[in-house]
Amino acid sequence: MGIMTNDNCPNSTTPATDIRLATIRIAKEYLKFSAAHFTVFSATDRERLHGHNFTVSAEITAQVDSNGMTTNYRLYKDALQHCCEALDEYVLLPGESPYLDITQDNDQYLARFNGRTLVFPMEDTLVLPIRNTTVEEFSYYILQQLLVGKALGDNVDLWALSVSVSSGPGQSGESTWQRQG
Template identity: 45%
Template sequence: MSDTVTIRLAKENMKFSAAHFTIFSASERERLHGHNFRVEVDIDARMLGNGMCFDYGIYKDRVVALCRELNEWTILPTRSMHLRIEEDGAHVFASFDGTRIPFLRSDVLLLPIENATLEEFAAWFLARLGEDRAVLHEHRIDAIEVRVFSGPGQSAGRRARFD
């Protein structure tokens, strides 16, 4: 019998609402729009020998907190090769293909990602959940997979091993 278990965290409160646009090329992007995103996390861990692997309430709380960080923002990627971000006091300007798009600074979350996509959101969650390698080791976590949904039937996932 395997010593490893997969814990799936997919609670109703693991969600965020945000506006974004996806950049397809140097001259093509989506219009600004929003989604009610949902997040699921699979954690592969080794059993402790007492009928459990770890207190996964810790990770439920962490995912909910990360969702709150993204909730109700217009998300702009700071690492895009096609988008230039300028901050000017109360405003943020996103320059794309010769057009300067204004936003209120209070409405914008600048995220260190390449594009505002499901793939990049999943990678962001994964990086944040994997930041403390000592805790992952203590909880005997071998891998984490994060899946972000923009609606039913549409998601992207990213996975990392920590062994």
């Protein structure tokens, strides 16, 4: 059996000097975490403590190799699952919020906001290096975990990586890293 070509397509072959990119989308049912949080709107206004079942997805743009694939994207699925598991079933607090002062007192976190002190057990709480507990900040946090932690390995010719976090149908935030130069 010969190689099939489309003679009507003027660019049916790719010149050897071109770089071919592909985007892989990952949105598996198990990429989720349940967490309690509250969004801080200003120095005097915040939501009440509540929870969501957050879902996580990603888009990976990388160079297609000579084998016709960008990478073993099992690495991405495993890394995303690890990030979700690390956040699951916690109260999430923004450690870099300009409006919250978070301190430790024995086995509790004390979060001071607008003259009130909110108390959270340390074993049930994560203080994240984010400014607010929003889908925008969660997506950026997970994106950084993937990029900084080298969870994806060194063998990927990565061009772009986007992470999306949804707090419910029709409501999500996405953060993107793109290769420079």
